[in-house]
Amino acid sequence: MVLAGVGVVLLAILVFLAFDGPQKFFTLFAAGIALGAVYALVCLGFVVIYRATGIVNFAQVGMVVFGAFVTYNAVYTWGWNFWLSMLFSAAVLAVIGIGFERFALRRMTGKPIFSIILLTIGLYLLLQSLIGAIWTNAKDTIPNPWIGKTVSLGSVNILQVDVVTMVLGAAVLASFFALFRYTKVGLGMRATAIDQEAALAQGISVPGIVALSWAIAGAVAVIAGTMLGSGATPKVGLGLGISAVALQALPAMVIGGLDSPIGAVIGGLVIGVAYEMAVGYQTQYIPSLGTSGFADVLPYLLMVLVLLIRPSGLFGTRDVQRV
Amino acid sequence: MASTLAPPPAADATDPPNRSVLEARARREIRLFPTPSYWVGAAVLLALYLVLPLVLSDLWANVLVLAGITAIGGLGLNLLTGYAGQASLGTAAFVGIGAFTASYLGRATDVNNGLGQPFVVYLIAAILVGAAVGFLVGLPALRLRGSYLVIVTLGFLFVTTYVLTQWKTVSNGNLGAPMPVGVQIGSIDFTSFDVFGMRDTPLGRNQGLFYLVWIFVAITALLVKNIVRSRPGRALQAVRDRDVAAEIVGVSLFRYKVGAFVVSSAIGAMAGVFYGLYIQYLTPNQQSIGLTLSVQFLAVIIVGGIGTVYGTVVGAVIIGGLPTIINEFSNHIPYLTASTVSAFQGIVFALLLVVTLLLEPWGFAGAVRRFKTRKLRRTMVPGSAGSTGATTG
């Protein structure tokens, strides 16, 4: 009920802004959806691993930024085709993800959640530091066909790379949900998330499902990282700024519910649009909040708001506490 | 096995000699230094404390000052995470809060509208502010656990840097603010240390800060040790192990979950005062007080040994000293150029964290404990000496 109220208020704000200046609003809104697509991809990676292992996998952040650099390496150093490079990078990161699971996380079964989370933070920092050691003189953007170009819809200008991000994000998310809903593998993933032992007893290859989850997480990380590295909104380019964006997907994950793929998409889009609106309007309407930086904390503030109203997120499963 | 209730309880409850024996044992067991070797160790540490600044180069004094600061913050975090089981990525936020409280209160009145207060005032103020903010952060922590708490404390860290940046009176915005110049307690200035005029020239800033910081490491370690060996410490561990059962034996979750945050945040803010004095000029951004710093504190307690006081200090020396050691020896490491040293430091740090978690989850203290029990087993069971090593680990 309260949640519906908050939703109505937020929608009303959007409608007000849309009528106030449609051109600016829709430019920002499109950028917000593109950013939301990136968040949704990163977030889906978080959720898939959370469902398979029960922890928030900070290594995902490192995989996003590392994936961007692997793509860069293929495109720029080896001169490969952009799409081929991205595919290659996705394969590399899928292997890295499976490696993380096999050689690190699997050994942590039964350890305190805190230790496992910290292990994933260690892996995140490891990937991030490796970037500094391998790519010492990287350019500030992955070379791509859409640099500096925009698409105009009426008076609304959208970056071409943002359009690509949206289309790509939609395609990937749609194929994930097709896999998740309608295939036997997807059924296995859902069963594994509910009860690993029972799934095993039903003949589902739980190790296979877990490995697949890490491969999916690696692949979506690459797509998000590559698009960010190619100059998609919020235009951080190729660099460690990518990990700052990827970290913003954490509040999106909490808002959607830690274990809900659909929540990841909704949470990502909400955070993406909210972020762009804050960038575009905050200094104009609420100048007292300062000249910069508010957009970066807004996702976390929204997260706290949702947690207060619904501790398990919009679509998450409530965990039952037992004595 | 047969008799579980051999003597009737009413009889021995009032038996005086028995009671005095028990009392003597209790007294012995709760001692801070239970055996003479602890006293020897303490004496050695005291000697090191007095002598090291006189013999160390500026570089290593600098490293040990940072290690000491990390140890203080790590002790606070260990109370929260190691003992109370609440994982937090917010330590850097409290460091920032402490440092900027000290900066605002302590810097001269003609420098960015400082208040020009002495060390003791801004130290106490920073501790109180840290405790108050810790209380507020601890409230949501009552209902959040595991992954949620980690994410929420990360959010708190981002919000803190944002608020500090916006609060220009205190932080001077993105430009940042200087810390107080001198650190005086009474007539002693720790930034140019020369107590009894025993030397021709006073010691350098780093050597003086060494004396200041490590006395606070000792005090903090003692206070934390006292907490964990008495009633509140047991209650924290009970909450960590099984919170519902803890509540049923009478432990108030509110008091101890929030209390752990308050104490740990106060200690974090204290570490922040010294951190500020150490780096002298502080900007409120992710580079100086961000996720990396928070993770460093977590690494300290993991590498040193979660849930132990001495392990935290050892971990702080390891984590604090590592970058400089790598830097010093970078010439001898192949393929390492000036531009990749910092990346290499990061890799070693991350690997240390990952490998410790995988191979020795209780860190340095865990390794020591295992070594001790193995020695004990070897003396008790002579035959099994050779076989124990290979199987454990």
Added chain:
Amino acid sequence: MTATEHAFGSGPAGTPPLLEVSEVTLRFGGVTALSSVSFDVREGELFAIIGPNGAGKTSIFNCLNAVYRPQEGHIRLDGVDLVGKRPSTTAHMGVARTFQNLALFKNLDVIDNLMLGRHHIMRTGFLKGMLWVGWAKREEIRNRVRCDEIAETLGLTPYRRVPVGILPYGVQKRIEIGRALAMEPRLLLLDEPVAGMNLDETEDMARAICQINGELGVAMILVEHDMHLVMDIADRVLALDFGVPIALGPVDEIRDDPRVIEAYLGQASTPGPGAAS
């Protein structure tokens, strides 16, 4: 065997009972776990609650500990209503408990576990604990001595400094009783104290229960599947079936009650492991 001889109805007239549970109803969503349950426990009484699995026995304990909050009814200990209190408050009011599946603090040693039982008796907080000398130290020693005495009584002295997580099940059961005793309770809740025990261990435990009840005069509520144990040591029994009270009275009456036989005895043709006695 029972030292207390004030069986059903023989208590001093006019003395209010120690515990008074009246018309307690507990629901989880649409499921009614307890339906209008009423009973009382007198000072020093050994009261038992029986019933098949899922009858709501443990739910009653969770209400008495304020872990669950019943939708209707009152639970009065010495006239003070427990409903709506915090679980930690019930400890201060004198309710102690052992758990069906053990709820010890597994990383702490035996003495620390017992000391946690005395948490609500002790006073040292964060500040006094930090300073340690004087008050905190004296309090610590005083209470450690008491815990050592309890450990001695229960034969736990050899394990004093061992983390409880690595000790055998039977020892852990005793530690839990020890922790409950360390709380110096007025009302002790025992949730299946002999579950999973062999014959010898069951007899030891029965003796311990009677001793605590008889010599220390602690009132108890025993939830147990082992009917022979209940019939041997309890003063009065409440029988539950799917959260509905079906009989309440002295042991002899319950044994012959047709509803109890139908709901419980008739069905459970294989009694607990400690059945033969």
